[in-house]
Amino acid sequence: xADWEIWLVIGVLALATAATRSSFWLxxxxxxxxxxxxxxxxxxxxxxxxxxxxxxxxxxxxxxxxDLSNLKLVSGIVATIFYxxxxxxxxxxxxxxxxxxxxxxxHVF
Amino acid sequence: MTHxxxxxxxxxxxxxxxxxxxxxxxxxxxxTPTLFGIGAWGLVVGIxxxxxxLTVPQALGMTLLxxxxxxxxxxxxxxxxxxxxxxxxxxxFVVNLRFVIFSALLxxxxxxxxxxxxxxxxxxxxxxxxxxxxxxxxxxxxxxGKLSYLKGLLYPNWGAxxxxxxxxxxxxxTVPTEWGLGFAGTLAIxxxxxxxxxxxxxxxxxxxxxxxxVLAAGLPYKLGLLLAVxxxxxxxxxxxxxxxxWRKHHG
Numbered sequence: 444x445a446d447w448e449i450w451l452v453i454g455v456l457a458l459a460t461a462a463t464r465s466s467f468w469l470x471x472x473x474x475x476x477x478x479x480x481x482x483x484x485x486x487x488x489x490x491x492x493x494x495x496x497x498x499x500x501x502x503x504x505x506x507x508x509x510d511l512s513n514l515k516l517v518s519g520i521v522a523t524i525f526y527x528x529x530x531x532x533x534x535x536x537x538x539x540x541x542x543x544x545x546x547x548x549x550h551v552f
Numbered sequence: 553m554t555h556x557x558x559x560x561x562x563x564x565x566x567x568x569x570x571x572x573x574x575x576x577x578x579x580x581x582x583x584t585p586t587l588f589g590i591g592a593w594g595l596v597v598g599i600x601x602x603x604x605x606l607t608v609p610q611a612l613g614m615t616l617l618x619x620x621x622x623x624x625x626x627x628x629x630x631x632x633x634x635x636x637x638x639x640x641x642x643x644x645f646v647v648n649l650r651f652v653i654f655s656a657l658l659x660x661x662x663x664x665x666x667x668x669x670x671x672x673x674x675x676x677x678x679x680x681x682x683x684x685x686x687x688x689x690x691x692x693x694x695x696x697g698k699l700s701y702l703k704g705l706l707y708p709n710w711g712a713x714x715x716x717x718x719x720x721x722x723x724x725x726t727v728p729t730e731w732g733l734g735f736a737g738t739l740a741i742x743x744x745x746x747x748x749x750x751x752x753x754x755x756x757x758x759x760x761x762x763x764x765x766v767l768a769a770g771l772p773y774k775l776g777l778l779l780a781v782x783x784x785x786x787x788x789x790x791x792x793x794x795x796x797x798w799r800k801h802h803g
Binding site for chain 2: 444446448449450451452453454455456458459460461462463464465466467468469474476479481482483484485486487488489491492493494495496497498499500501502504505507515518519520522523526529530531533535536539540543544547
C-alpha cells in the first residue's frame with residue numbers, strides 16, 4: 444500500500460474506534476438496545492477474533508497443517524491452556540513466546 | 553448535540569464533574585495493577601505494527617489516533633495483503649463491537665457533561681476500565697467524584713498503553729524478523745478472545761468462525777474473514793435461541 448493509503452486506513456480505523464466507543468456517549472443515553480441486537484454485539488467480537496487467529500495458527504503457506512510440525516498451532520494450543528489456568532495475559536504471551544522459540548530452536552518435532 | 557440543545561441545556565451539576573482528589577487517587581490505585589499488562593499489550597501491538605511493514609511515523613500515527621489494540625492487530629494482516637479499505641473498516645468495526653455495550657453501560661453516568669468531553673471519555677475507555685468503574689459505581693445516580701474516579705482509571709491506562717506501544721515501535725525495528733515476534737500478537741488476541749467466550753453458544757460460534765475462516769481463507773479481499781464472523785455469530789444466536797426454547801418446554 445502507498446503511504447497515503449495507509450494513512451487513509453488509519454483514519455478509517457480511528458473512525459471505527461469513535462463509532463463504537465463514543466456513539467452512545469453522544470446520542471443514546473437512554474436508548475435500550477433490542478435483545479437480538481445485544482446478542483449480535485455480544486457474540487460478534489469473539490467470532491471476529493477467532494476468525495483472525497485461526498488461519499494464523501492453522502495455515503502454513505496457504506495449506507492447513509494439522510500436525511506437530513506446525514509449531515504455531517502447537518504453541519497456540521499450549522498458550523491457550525496456560526491462559527485458561529492462569530488468566531494472565533502478560534504471563535501467557537511471555538510463556539507462549541518462550542515455548543514457541545524453544546520449539547523453533549530445538550527442532551523437537 | 554446541536555448548538556441549540558448545547559445552549560439550552562443546564563450546566564453540569566458540579567458534584568459529578570468537579571475534580572475530587574481522593575476519588576482520582578482511588579481510581580489510579582485501583583487501575584495500577586493492570587497498567588503493566590496494558591503496557592505489555594501495547595508493546596506487542598507496537599512491535600507487530602512495525603513488523604508488518606508500517607513505517608515508524610505511520611505506526612506512531614496509528615497508535616495515537618486509533619488506540620484500539622485488537623482492531624489494530626486485526627487490521628495489520630489485511631493491510632499487508634492489500635485488502636480493500638472497506639473490508640479493513642468492517643473488520644475493525646466488528647472487533648470493536650464489544651465497546652458499544654461498554655459505552656451503553658458507561659455513558660448514562662455522565663449524560664450531563666458537554667458533548668466534547670463525553671466524546672473524549674468514550675474514545676479512551678477501553679476494556680478493563682469500564683469493568684472496574686462499574687464495580688465501584690453500579691448505580692447511574694450522580695455521585696461526588698465519579699468523573700475523577702473514571703479519569704484516574706482512564707488517563708494512566710491511556711498513558712501506559714502509549715508508552716508500551718511507542719517502545720514497541722522503536723524496539724520492533726531493531727529486532728530481527730526470525731525471532732517471530734509477530735506471533736506475540738496472535739497470542740495477545742487469544743488472551744483477549746477467551747474472556748469473551750462465556751457460555752456454550754459463544755464457544756460454538758467461536759469454533760465455527762475459526763473453522764469457516766480457515767476453509768474460506770482463499771476467498772478474494774479477505775471476504776472469508778467477514779463470512780466467518782457472520783456464520784459464527786448466527787451459530788451462537790441460533791444455539792442461544794435453541795437453548796431458550798428447550799428451557800421453555802422442559803423448564
